[in-house]
Amino acid sequence: MRPTPVPALAAVVTALAVTMPVAATAQTVPAAPESGFGGGLPLSARPVTTTVAPGVTLTSMSLGAKDADDYWTVHVYLPATIDGPLNTAATALGPEEIARRVAGAVRDKGFEPRVERVSTPAFADRPAGTLGWTVRVGRYATGAEASAALSAIRTAGFAGGTRYTAQDGADRRAPQKVHMIRVDFREFRGTVGTEFGPALNGTEKLTDLAAATGAVAGINAQWFYNSAPGGLYVKDGKLIGGATQGRAGIKITKGGRAVDVDAYTAHVTLRAGRATVELDGVNRVPGEIWNCGGIGGDQPTEKAQHDLKCTDDSELVLFTPEWGVPPTGAGAEVVLDARDRVTAVNTARGAAVPAGGSTIQATGQSAAWLLDHVKAGDRLRVSERVEDGRGRRVALTPDTTILQVGPTLVRDGRVSVNAMADGVIREGDDQTFTYNWTVRANPRSMIGMDRRGRLMLVVVDGRQDGYSEGLGIAQAAELMKLLGAREAMNLDGGGSSVLVTRDGGIVNRPSDAAGQRSLGNVVLVRP
Structure with missing residues (x-):
């Protein structure tokens, strides 16, 4: 006990x-x-x-x-459908009907399975309830014993893994x-x-960043994908990471003396002559929208989905000097100086970001739009707006940091x-x-x-x-x-x-x- x-x-x-x-x-x-x-x-x-x-x-x-009460067990995976194959099943839990079908098959092979219900607690935007059902076999004192049992269950034609019950979350x-x-x-x-290494497009250890800045303490911060932070990132008032629209973030002002948790959206707009278009992202690989929550055209969803990579074959993405070396590839791009004057229009992506300036990369149909509307020497206008959960504009002062x-x-x-x-x-x-x-x-x-x-x-x-x-x-x-x-x-x-x-x-x-x-x-x- x-x-x-x-x-x-x-x-x-x-x-x-x-x-x-x-x-x-x-x-x-x-x-x-x-x-x-x-x-x-x-x-x-x-x-x-x-x-x-x-x-x-x-x-x-x-x-x-x-x-x-803490022990290791074998967790048998379930197929996505009632008649799906068992040896390649990949879901950890599912409907009770499927769980009982799998349990019956496991029992027929001489094992003693348990069918267990998984509940979710109540969240602010979702009531408590049943998430699904799992199938498990055995109670073992060590992970090695559970792994040995798993090998036998796999040999019998099932897929699965091992679990430690104290880590079930209940x-x-x-x-x-x-x-x-x-x-x-x-x-x-x-x-x-906040701090990052020499470039956003790269990772560093916390101990190295803390030592380099003389910090007295530190903690890890945002998710990172393709070796760069994911989600809205405002550092010292400058927007250097686009938002997962509507996802939570924390705003830090007054040197850390004021902290506010809210949901944030960000909109970065490009005006070229009389034409206006909203950019899809800031400082990320075009076409890859990690955590989803983009501005339009993303597949399979435009809603936030943590750790899921959505895709979009037509995007406009802004790169600032903080990023480092931009990605290369097919499409188009424009290079802007510190006054947003176009110094180059390219029919492929990958030009360096000039000091104080930026580049805008385009893929798919967006590349055609960019080439049609922008030429060297043009003065473009790039504007940004960050809003909180009530739709109020957030002032991006030099004292503002936001981590989504x-x-x-x-x-x-x-x-x-x-x-x-x-x-x-x-x-x-x-x-x-x-x-x-x-x-x-x-x-x-x-x-x-x-x-x-x-x-x-x-x-x-x-x-x-x-x-x-x-x-x-x-x-x-x-x-x-x-x-x-x-x-x-x-x-x-x-x-x-x-x-x-x-x-x-x-x-x-x-x-x-x-x-x-x-x-x-x-x-x-x-x-």
């Missing part, structure tokens, strides 16, 4: 200045799937807080513990290692902002996860992604601000059985609320989750076997 939380928890909570009902943590009560931790954190040891710099602290916490008392940087601006005189990641976790002090709007619940029948990424436990990184105006950078380790399992999105949201967040948003996670301090180096235990990943961009606390 799980251990009861440590004694004198009230004193610990007071020291952390977080909101955790002491009665709820003294004896954790079973909770519904949507209740996350059940209203209180199951601390298994007294948190340890150290001072990183004046006004900057690091708190490390251990939650829960491994017990006899265990409030699963082992967790939580690390939190808190920045109190009443004492800290520095700033909080998501989903939202906490808004105005309340758990508020926009799972559908943020695309972390997939469209269509196959909910494997939703199950693996949103419901199941994973390493998570989060950013927020507490009720006292202190910035919070939080990492929870995961995918490390018996040490730290990670969190589902609903649990991540409740964790941030219990830590005192008034506003909070999910950052890139999984193997990207990493937290560093100036003197301690990497604070957490990244889940990749090779250690910390190279990243698209990061958030740094600088003196």
Whole structure:
């Protein structure tokens, strides 16, 4: 059984200045799937807080513990249709009818399968309910034993993988290692902002970026695709990454002293003479719209879908000097100087971006449009507009940074996860992604601000059985609320989750076997 939380928890909570009902943590009560931790954190040891710099602290916490209810199992994959082939099945869960058909076939081969229902918690834009059904076989003490059983099941004609049940995302008392940087601006005189390497089109390790800038602490930031950050990215008032329209983001102003979580859209417009057209993207590979949510013509959807690559064979994409070396390929492009004067019109893509200037690459029908409407010597007008969730224009001052990641976790002090709007619940029948990424436990990184105006950078380790399992999105949201967040948003996670301090180096235990990943961009606390 799980251990009861440590004694004198009230004193610990007071020291952390977080909101955790002491009665709820003294004896954790079973909770519904949507209740996350059940209203209180199951601390298994007294948190340890150290001072990183004046006004900057690091708190490390251990939650829960491994017990006899945690085991490895074989997870049998399901076909997409009731009569689909079993040896090439690829979905982790599906309708009960298909799950029971597969379970029957597994049983006929001499195994003892279980059919289990997977539930989703209630999100801000989706009620709680059944996501699907899984088929599992066996209970094993180690991953090696489960892998051996999986080999036998595959030999019998089935597809599958192994799972550790403490990582199913429904265990409030699963082992967790939580690390939190808190920045109190009443004492800290520095700033909080973002950084990337020599170019957006390239990745760097957090420890290298932190060391190069003299940062006292830092955390990973946006998703990255094709070695570049994905989604709206405004750095120091300059838009250098196009938006996944309507997806969540966090706006940082006043050097980190003001943080606001919202949904953002961005529109970049090109005017050539009397003709006007909206650009499809900023600083990304034309035709590849990671996370979808484009402006039109994208396939298979124009709605946000996390980690899905949509495509569009006719696009206009702006490249700024921050990008580095632009991609090459068929199509057309124009080269603009610092005053948006056209210095070249090319019938192929890949020209260097001039200092202070830009290039606009075009593919498909958009290439024909560009060649028809622009000639060397023209003065073009490129304008941009970023809007919040209410359609209000966001002023892009030199003090404005926006990172679009998501989903939202906490808004105005309340758990508020926009799972559908943020695309972390997939469209269509196959909910494997939703199950693996949103419901199941994973390493998570989060950013927020507490009720006292202190910035919070939080990492929870995961995918490390018996040490730290990670969190589902609903649990991540409740964790941030219990830590005192008034506003909070999910950052890139999984193997990207990493937290560093100036003197301690990497604070957490990244889940990749090779250690910390190279990243698209990061958030740094600088003196």
